[in-house]
Amino acid sequence: MQVRLGRGNSGYLDQVNLSPEFVEALRIIVGGNNVLTEDLASYGTDWTGRFIGSPSLVVRPGSTSEVSQVMHLCSKHNIAVVPQGGNTGLVGGTLASEGQVIVSTRRLNSLGPVETASQQISVGAGATVEQVHEAADSHGLRYAVDFGARGSATIGGTIATNAGGINVLRFGSTRHQVVGIEAVLPNGEVIEHMAGLMKDNTGYDIASLLCGSEGTLGIVTAARLRLLPLHTSRTTVLLGCNSTDEVVHVVQGVRQQFDSLDAAELFYADGANLVAEAFNVVIPFVAPVYLLLEFSADVDLASDIERHLAQSNFAGLSAVAQDELGRTRLWRLREEHTAAISTHGVPHKFDVTVAVSDLPEFIEKTRQRISETNTDWTVFIFGHAADGNMHVNVLGPSATDELLDEVVLQVVAEFKGSISAEHGIGSAKKKWLSLSRSQNEIALMKAIKGAIDPQGMMNPNTLFAN
Ligand code: FAD
Ligand code: MLT
Ligand code: ZN
Numbered sequence: 001m002q003v004r005l006g007r008g009n010s011g012y013l014d015q016v017n018l019s020p021e022f023v024e025a026l027r028i029i030v031g032g033n034n035v036l037t038e039d040l041a042s043y044g045t046d047w048t049g050r051f052i053g054s055p056s057l058v059v060r061p062g063s064t065s066e067v068s069q070v071m072h073l074c075s076k077h078n079i080a081v082v083p084q085g086g087n088t089g090l091v092g093g094t095l096a097s098e099g100q101v102i103v104s105t106r107r108l109n110s111l112g113p114v115e116t117a118s119q120q121i122s123v124g125a126g127a128t129v130e131q132v133h134e135a136a137d138s139h140g141l142r143y144a145v146d147f148g149a150r151g152s153a154t155i156g157g158t159i160a161t162n163a164g165g166i167n168v169l170r171f172g173s174t175r176h177q178v179v180g181i182e183a184v185l186p187n188g189e190v191i192e193h194m195a196g197l198m199k200d201n202t203g204y205d206i207a208s209l210l211c212g213s214e215g216t217l218g219i220v221t222a223a224r225l226r227l228l229p230l231h232t233s234r235t236t237v238l239l240g241c242n243s244t245d246e247v248v249h250v251v252q253g254v255r256q257q258f259d260s261l262d263a264a265e266l267f268y269a270d271g272a273n274l275v276a277e278a279f280n281v282v283i284p285f286v287a288p289v290y291l292l293l294e295f296s297a298d299v300d301l302a303s304d305i306e307r308h309l310a311q312s313n314f315a316g317l318s319a320v321a322q323d324e325l326g327r328t329r330l331w332r333l334r335e336e337h338t339a340a341i342s343t344h345g346v347p348h349k350f351d352v353t354v355a356v357s358d359l360p361e362f363i364e365k366t367r368q369r370i371s372e373t374n375t376d377w378t379v380f381i382f383g384h385a386a387d388g389n390m391h392v393n394v395l396g397p398s399a400t401d402e403l404l405d406e407v408v409l410q411v412v413a414e415f416k417g418s419i420s421a422e423h424g425i426g427s428a429k430k431k432w433l434s435l436s437r438s439q440n441e442i443a444l445m446k447a448i449k450g451a452i453d454p455q456g457m458m459n460p461n462t463l464f465a466n
Helices: 019-032 063-076 127-135 157-161 206-210 244-257 269-279 302-313 325-335 337-342 354-371 401-414 430-435 441-453
Strands: 057-059 081-084 101-104 120-124 178-184 191-192 218-226 233-241 261-266 287-296 317-320 349-352 378-382 388-393
Touching: 019 057, 019 063, 057 261, 063 081, 063 101, 063 178, 063 218, 081 157, 081 218, 120 127, 120 157, 127 157, 157 218, 178 206, 178 378, 191 206, 233 244, 233 302, 233 325, 233 354, 244 261, 244 287, 244 302, 244 354, 261 269, 261 325, 269 287, 269 325, 269 337, 269 378, 302 317, 317 325, 337 378, 337 388, 349 401, 354 378, 354 388, 354 430, 388 401, 401 430, 430 441
Parallel strands: 057 101, 081 101
Antiparallel strands: 120 218, 178 191, 178 218, 233 287, 233 317, 261 287, 261 378, 349 388, 378 388
């Protein structure tokens, strides 16, 4: 059973049936075939399948001006708007109730020229992460944000969730890549600040405010992104470790030794076996715990890495790849965790951060508390070791059973961690927001939302519980 959303809970939206005049006005703005009123399941269901919305309509504007007109119309008709990009979010962040409208940004997929002098690119919100990677790579540059959903996650969605991914430890999250923004506010006004000046201290940083706003303040329609030099040599190393303690120790040593470490991913034998079985991926060697490291530099680091591991008495097995195929094979073991787990059912997913030094104890306590709650549940833990960002995926509880969520998020609070590291709060975690943010902070966030979205029409089922 999934979590189904009923009537709009924003209080203020009580028209379940959208008026024919409203629908016709939308068609005039975006064109008839870009107003969808049936077969909306692919827009209404979240990627995990745990959250099912019931949007009354999906509208697909093709320009910033069309987004502005759509928002102005929705505001006039008191219709709630749920922005949606690639719908790869994992926290039920695009759940629309009956009477609410999903505004899909997929048609806003322009890609500006790669500006090698400024090392920047301007893109439409509907462009995918992968499209930006390809554009940058073709000019000897790279876009720093990268993760498994790169092929369908949109730039607008990654800004709205301040997406993290595998390279945060070296280059930061999406927020650190955005140097300009264009967005449409709930009343249809367009905010445009896309010059990409590297120094520009002229008041509040609107781009940064919209990063992580999860569609609750407005719709990002375009962004200007910083790009980085593309290093000539990439080395991917898979290490077999005996414990989480050993992983933390190795990561700390490697980070002190190499400033060229892009990624450090932790996963366990159970997850690796699941991926190997689900997608016929070869596991180079057996180990209880795996650490996947990736380095990029303009020199070949393989021998330096080998020397460092020897000098730090690392005694485990390892596999090294520097060619595209070999590196992809190693990365699949980690990146396919999400999909492999979903082949076994609808997981409860937790995306949490604790201090890196607390990881071993946090993981042990989390496993223990879950098994005390229900020994029938299957737990997979994996994630971004250097950030302290772990993904805890649990198969077994029903979609609506919140006991597990309470148990896991309470452990996070005991470790003074964050209940959402990179996926956002969405509708899935909003009940537990106060475990990570103070009442004063939540009140301030609501005051900001109230100032920008006085009608409460922007993504009302997300971020705040009431
Ligand atoms: P959607 O899912 O469409 O929307 C996400 C949220 O953003 C919603 O609240 C929506 O209302 C809002 N939104 C979308 N577009 C806009 C816009 N233009 N303006 C305003 N609000 C908007 N995430 C990570 O951070 N790190 C990972 O490592 C990672 N790995 C993943 C691996 C897999 C296999 C999958 C399926 C997902 C993964 N994700 C990861 C989660 C997801 O890809 C990110 O949250 C991504 O940012 C969502 O982008 P999207 O375009 O799909 O947004
Ligand atoms: C990942 O790092 O694989 C993602 O955040 C997805 C997940 O949590 O499943
Ligand atoms: Zn992740």
